[in-house]
Amino acid sequence: MGVVLAWSAIALPWLGLGVPVLFGVAVWRRSLSAYLAVLVCASGWLAAFGGPLLPASAAPGDLVVVQHNFSDENRDPAGTIATLMAVRPDLIGLEEVTVDLEVPLPHHVVFGTVGLWSRYPISSAAPVDIKPHGLDADWRRGLRAVVRGVVVYVVHLPSVRLDTGWRDDSAAQLGRWLAGERGPVVLMGDLNGTVEDRGLRPITARMSTARGGFAWSFPAAFPVGRIDQVMVRGGEVSGVWTLARTGSDHLPVAARVTVGGAGAPGSAR
Structure with a gap:
């Protein structure tokens, strides 16, 4: 069901x-x-x-954020990175990272198969355990970092195939992590579900994203929905759009994000 x-x-x-x-x-x-x-x-x-039919906000936002499932079968890493960098991002969150990537941003951290690249210093970072119960494989698909006072998550939830049990379990665990945060939070990830998906309510009940723009990201050849998300709490996603196709089976998703707090990334620009 x-x-x-x-x-x-x-x-x-x-x-x-x-x-x-x-x-x-x-x-x-x-x-x-x-x-x-x-x-x-x-x-x-x-x-x-009808929300996605609304024009995206013209507000420039504090941050340009890019989320992309890089794909462990990507045969064009350099071209993919060039596509992501074309929008001059401040933060890049990647999933299915299996190689050392030359991303021209000065700060980065990788745990398991997820990584964060940042224009600003990363003051702390640690893996986040969102592994579904009953899954025995080596499975490390979450990280939490702090970038100038803003908590940033990069996550990759399990795929939906015959059932959603593992995906929903992982979403519930991530929801508990998010519930414990007190300041502004930016979440990037392949959630393997749209924001209307009931199984993602532990996340979507605590985070928000842009209403304007469909930005459908999967499958790349003929996108039918956005399962790659940029979400925020304590701020606003003022616009979301997809970038050109890369060597992945997902399209990259870019967003303009405004976050609160005097120490927030981009607040000094």
């Missing part, structure tokens, strides 16, 4: 394509009741999924 709900969260926005079809039927039938049905369907869809 969980996997059905997870995939339906990705598929539901596409139901909006049925509204023009219903409108065509209403025109053909010239029926007032049919027009009313179209209006009800369109209003319901806009209320649930």
Whole structure:
């Protein structure tokens, strides 16, 4: 049941394509009741999924943040890094890191298969244990760092295949970490689910992201949903968009992020 709900969260926005079809039927039938049905369907869809149709905020934001599942099968690391750096990011969060990457930002930390690269000094960093219960494999997919007073998480939740049990377990553990934070938090990660996915509520209940812009990131060849997220607490994600395709099966997601606090990254710029 969980996997059905997870995939339906990705598929539901596409139901909006049925509204023009219903409108065509209403025109053909010239029926007032049919027009009313179209209006009800369109209003319901806009209320649930119309946020991404809004233009992204023009606010420049304190930070430019890039999130990308780099892919452990990426055959073009240098080209991928060039694509990520094209937006002059302040923070880059990567998952499926299996090689030493030459990222032209001065500070970085890698734990397991997740890494953070920063324009600003990283004052502390440690792995975050979000390994699902019952998983015996060597599994290190979370880190927590502090960048000029802002807590930054980079995470990679389990994939959704036959069920969502491991993904939901990992999300619940991450939610407990987030609940313990008191200052501003920036979260970057491949969450293997959209923000509408019920299994991610332990995270989405504590974090927010931009309403404007779809920024669908997966699969790269024909994106149908955004499972790569940039989220914040104690601030705002004022815009989100995808970058050009890389050697990964995900598209990179970039965002403008404003965070509170006098010591926040970018506050002195």
